[in-house]
Amino acid sequence: MTRTTIAPAETAENTADDVTRVAVSTVIFSLRHDPDRDAPTLVLPLVRRTRDPYEGLWALPGGWLDIAESLDAAASRTLAETTGLAPSYLEQLYAFGATDRSPTRVVSIVYWALLRPDAASTQLIDRTKDAPENVAWFDAASLPRLAFDHNEIVDYALWRLRNKVGYSRIAHGLLADEFTLAELREVYESILGRRLDPANFRRQVENSGTLLPTDRFRTGSHRPARLYRYNQDVELTDRGPLEIRH
Amino acid sequence: MTRTTIAPAETAENTADDVTRVAVSTVIFSLRHDPDRDAPTLVLPLVRRTRDPYEGLWALPGGWLDIAESLDAAASRTLAETTGLAPSYLEQLYAFGATDRSPTRVVSIVYWALLRPDAASTQLIDRTKDAPENVAWFDAASLPRLAFDHNEIVDYALWRLRNKVGYSRIAHGLLADEFTLAELREVYESILGRRLDPANFRRQVENSGTLLPTDRFRTGSHRPARLYRYNQDVELTDRGPLEIRH
Numbered sequence: 001m002t003r004t005t006i007a008p009a010e011t012a013e014n015t016a017d018d019v020t021r022v023a024v025s026t027v028i029f030s031l032r033h034d035p036d037r038d039a040p041t042l043v044l045p046l047v048r049r050t051r052d053p054y055e056g057l058w059a060l061p062g063g064w065l066d067i068a069e070s071l072d073a074a075a076s077r078t079l080a081e082t083t084g085l086a087p088s089y090l091e092q093l094y095a096f097g098a099t100d101r102s103p104t105r106v107v108s109i110v111y112w113a114l115l116r117p118d119a120a121s122t123q124l125i126d127r128t129k130d131a132p133e134n135v136a137w138f139d140a141a142s143l144p145r146l147a148f149d150h151n152e153i154v155d156y157a158l159w160r161l162r163n164k165v166g167y168s169r170i171a172h173g174l175l176a177d178e179f180t181l182a183e184l185r186e187v188y189e190s191i192l193g194r195r196l197d198p199a200n201f202r203r204q205v206e207n208s209g210t211l212l213p214t215d216r217f218r219t220g221s222h223r224p225a226r227l228y229r230y231n232q233d234v235e236l237t238d239r240g241p242l243e244i245r246h
Numbered sequence: 247m248t249r250t251t252i253a254p255a256e257t258a259e260n261t262a263d264d265v266t267r268v269a270v271s272t273v274i275f276s277l278r279h280d281p282d283r284d285a286p287t288l289v290l291p292l293v294r295r296t297r298d299p300y301e302g303l304w305a306l307p308g309g310w311l312d313i314a315e316s317l318d319a320a321a322s323r324t325l326a327e328t329t330g331l332a333p334s335y336l337e338q339l340y341a342f343g344a345t346d347r348s349p350t351r352v353v354s355i356v357y358w359a360l361l362r363p364d365a366a367s368t369q370l371i372d373r374t375k376d377a378p379e380n381v382a383w384f385d386a387a388s389l390p391r392l393a394f395d396h397n398e399i400v401d402y403a404l405w406r407l408r409n410k411v412g413y414s415r416i417a418h419g420l421l422a423d424e425f426t427l428a429e430l431r432e433v434y435e436s437i438l439g440r441r442l443d444p445a446n447f448r449r450q451v452e453n454s455g456t457l458l459p460t461d462r463f464r465t466g467s468h469r470p471a472r473l474y475r476y477n478q479d480v481e482l483t484d485r486g487p488l489e490i491r492h
Binding site: 021094098109 | 265266311313340341344
């Protein structure tokens, strides 16, 4: 039987026509204040490709799986290497493996995470030092044409996020520990892409038992607004037994 | 740059030490009547391995991803080849990629499906014709030690099934189009692994709006029981935009 040999991952990219290779990519959602609308906007970081295929197009942060590295570790490593970001957890989203998604055969295991605005506000670190413009935050609702099938991947991640926000405390991943009902509503609005009636929203979350009022208030240019926190006794997530914590 | 060569999938299994290979496996849940308890039991098909690694142990149906084949197609093909089963849909469950899960590096994309008892009652077809005992149904609650990390994979699939049954019509995948409330309750009981109070269960499903009563009744040794069907107007699944239909 023939023993197989393969060039290092960094150079094999366009030569391995007869082998299926495994890559990891990550979709990191965060919120950025949009001064035009005075409301938060859902954003994600992208990296501009500096070589074929799709040279010059923006793509999700990611890279090749190393032979001695778990999928989770590869997702964290490649995200840190390309953007400098280190979310507190990454969750596996889906494996994309259409035969025509790349010029060579690549199966991409995609991870996703939410990053609170304070953690996302740290400068993105571009490890391709001669081209500091090669990593940037984009509005999730108006992306350019991305490399590979990455537009489809972002659409799927958005669908999962919208689906999950209804039955879990996932919005909390985009908020500080304490928040006003208006801030929580704006997170939901940015994820769902539509306005919610403030009175209905207040009634629904107050009846859900998932929020606890605090004795503190947000003061500023508006009327003081009570701060809430999530009720940790209510288990709303479904991250399950494979949950990853770093 | 070196052009890579690789032996055919069927023989490369134990030689490809320096390359990550992609496999697919499937977890197919169905129900089988347990005469001892006079109740349905959750079962799944397993295939006995006829070569190393783990020769002689039972494993999930599966095989290698072909270079020109999508992940979904590979899951359907390998399931049919090893068991003869062809569920109406397969859903991607999770990608398992721990570095120590196999003697060589293998990333397994795992699919799952539910099969109604009438579809599962067809004889399993063993394609290794000289060893017809090499594929069989097992009680999901009392599996032997399986090959690779397949016990962990089944545990994860069971967790997802139990998690999903609460907020979707997923139990319907194990039932005929019309069913009694007792039959529906027994499906929930077999999935959740515990008894449910019949009166509470009846009240909850009747209040949920997800079931519609029919004019028909199940007759037999017991008091006639009304047949119900799922209300197709209520969208309860979360299979999403990547839903696969064959």
